[in-house]
Amino acid sequence: MLDRKFILENVDLVKQNCANRGVRVEIDRVLELENHRKSLQSELDQLNRQANEVSKSIGKAKDAAQREALKDEGRRLRESAASVQGELNRVAAELDPLLRSIPNLTHPAAPIGMEPVEVGRGKTPLPVFDFPPRDHVELGEKLDLMDFESAARVAGHGFYFLKNEAVLLELALQRYAVDVLMQEGFTLATTPDLARNEILEGIGYLPRGPETQIYSIEGTDLSLVATAEITLGGMLADQILDAEQLPIKICGISHCFRTEAGAHGRQTRGLFRVHQFTKVEMFAFTLPDQSDAMLEYFRGLECRIFDGLGIPYRVIDTPSGDLGGPAYRKYDLEAWMPGRGEFGEVTSTSNCTDYQARRLNIRYRVKGEKGTHLVHTLNGTAIAISRALIAILENYQQADGSVVIPEVLRPVVGKDKILARR
RNA sequence: GGAUGGGUGGCCGAGUGGUCUAAGGCGGCAGUCUUGAAAACUGCUGUGCGCGUUCGCGCACCGGGGGUUCGAAUCCCUCCCCAUCCGCCA
Numbered sequence: 001m002l003d004r005k006f007i008l009e010n011v012d013l014v015k016q017n018c019a020n021r022g023v024r025v026e027i028d029r030v031l032e033l034e035n036h037r038k039s040l041q042s043e044l045d046q047l048n049r050q051a052n053e054v055s056k057s058i059g060k061a062k063d064a065a066q067r068e069a070l071k072d073e074g075r076r077l078r079e080s081a082a083s084v085q086g087e088l089n090r091v092a093a094e095l096d097p098l099l100r101s102i103p104n105l106t107h108p109a110a111p112i113g114m115e116p117v118e119v120g121r122g123k124t125p126l127p128v129f130d131f132p133p134r135d136h137v138e139l140g141e142k143l144d145l146m147d148f149e150s151a152a153r154v155a156g157h158g159f160y161f162l163k164n165e166a167v168l169l170e171l172a173l174q175r176y177a178v179d180v181l182m183q184e185g186f187t188l189a190t191t192p193d194l195a196r197n198e199i200l201e202g203i204g205y206l207p208r209g210p211e212t213q214i215y216s217i218e219g220t221d222l223s224l225v226a227t228a229e230i231t232l233g234g235m236l237a238d239q240i241l242d243a244e245q246l247p248i249k250i251c252g253i254s255h256c257f258r259t260e261a262g263a264h265g266r267q268t269r270g271l272f273r274v275h276q277f278t279k280v281e282m283f284a285f286t287l288p289d290q291s292d293a294m295l296e297y298f299r300g301l302e303c304r305i306f307d308g309l310g311i312p313y314r315v316i317d318t319p320s321g322d323l324g325g326p327a328y329r330k331y332d333l334e335a336w337m338p339g340r341g342e343f344g345e346v347t348s349t350s351n352c353t354d355y356q357a358r359r360l361n362i363r364y365r366v367k368g369e370k371g372t373h374l375v376h377t378l379n380g381t382a383i384a385i386s387r388a389l390i391a392i393l394e395n396y397q398q399a400d401g402s403v404v405i406p407e408v409l410r411p412v413v414g415k416d417k418i419l420a421r422r
Numbered sequence: 423g424g425a426u427g428g429g430u431g432g433c434c435g436a437g438u439g440g441u442c443u444a445a446g447g448c449g450g451c452a453g454u455c456u457u458g459a460a461a462a463c464u465g466c467u468g469u470g471c472g473c474g475u476u477c478g479c480g481c482a483c484c485g486g487g488g489g490u491u492c493g494a495a496u497c498c499c500u501c502c503c504c505a506u507c508c509g510c511c512a
Contacts, residue, residue: 041482042473049480367450
């Protein structure tokens with residue numbers, strides 16, 4: 001959420017930003033409601049002040065008659081206050097969803113519009129095959145690495161069993177990413193796979209509604225998390241940190257659940273778009289002047305991880321029209337997926353500035369100074385297992401249908417090649 | 423799942439209807455003392471919103487929400503969380 005005062009003082013900027021992002025919000029209605037809210041709040045403050053004065057005077061009343069008269073006046077004032085409060089609540093009920101739908105500001109260097117801008121390539125060149133490359137579904141079937149049919153019986157379309165070396169690859173990928181992040185001073189965490197809706201909303205997800213990506217648990221205020229960003233950000237909700245503690249870097253392993261409502265077709269074949277996957281996520285809480293550098297750092301780590309895996313990729317500077325609400329700037333790594341014959345998103349890192357911190361109420365205090373300030377939050381994918389698997393299988397496939405294991409994963413996988421079983 | 427006790431400022435902790443304008447302590451800031459530091463002593467020290475915009479004034483906030491009352495940290499209802507014990511269990 002943006003700051004209310006900031007919106008009032010920067011109407012044109014906010015309108016232009018919404019336009020750049022292709023988000024339609026009635027800013028004029030927001031202004032109208034916010035000004036109305038402010039005047040109602042002043043009115044309520046005045047009525048409360050008068051009522052408080054009357055209440056205090058009752059103890060000092062001379063006689064019973066005067067006391068009763070004052071009680072009547074107090075009662076009248078409290079009733080007026082209650083009716084103003086009711087109107088205030090109605091205004092807030094209309095205003096709050098509008099405020100929440102206004103996206104974060106956009107980094108001045110982010111591309112405007114809908115066109116992704118490639119800003120870098122990985123160290124690994126695109127593979128050259130002297131045979132028609134298979135996609136990961138075909139490879140998975142030949143090598144007995146995944147089972148979509150059984151998963152469909154158990155849980156429906158969009159689920160999968162990983163089997164054999166694919167399981168070892170999942171473990172190896174987790175271990176590899178965690179090792180890199182541990183060396184970089186991240187605190188390691190496994191996180192809850194469920195979170196309160198309040199936390200989801202603070203991060204910027206809508207747990208209910210027709211277009212939600214979120215599975216919610218009936219009869220509770222909990223939802224399955226779509227990413228550990230939710231739980232890691234929620235970790236410090238309502239906390240006041242000391243400035244010296246920042247930046248805080250945490251990596252979290254969680255399962256991620258997504259309804260993927262409405263997404264079907266060739267792009268969703270196999271592991272590419274699934275309802276559940278495991279992810280190692282990076283998260284940071286920073287001072288405002290640290291967040292730009294932290295985003296570059298996260299991007300650098302993602303590159304290091306995929307360079308280390310020997311997977312070719314390109315880096316995308318996400319254009320304004322594709323940014324999610326909380327993101328101020330976002331980079332994606334897109335790995336080359338020979339079976340698809342195109343690049344596919346494997347990581348995403350965003351600087352959300354104070355947009356999430358405002359609703360989650362995560363602040364910091366500078367020693368010797370009065371008041372508190374909102375922290376900045378950032379998130380980034382270290383490894384999303386399902387998509388990393390696609391990239392590994394398709395890039396490392398051999399003419400005979402076997403798949404070579406990336407060197408950095410061999411210690412955990414325990415072999416250097418996956419051979420056909422049938 | 424059952425029982426009991428709890429949730430108060432950055433932290434600890436007192437507070438069972440009206441000088442709560444929330445005691446006291448810790449921490450923090452400033453000062454005295456000191457060559458310097460520590461200790462000791464003295465004073466100041468919550469957050470948010472609004473108005474005046476030097477000084478200040480008002481409102482809200484004692485886990486969340488609702489209620490009783492002229493008046494609630496305090497009484498009632500409800501939800502959440504924490505601790506301990508019991509039950510169950512990987």
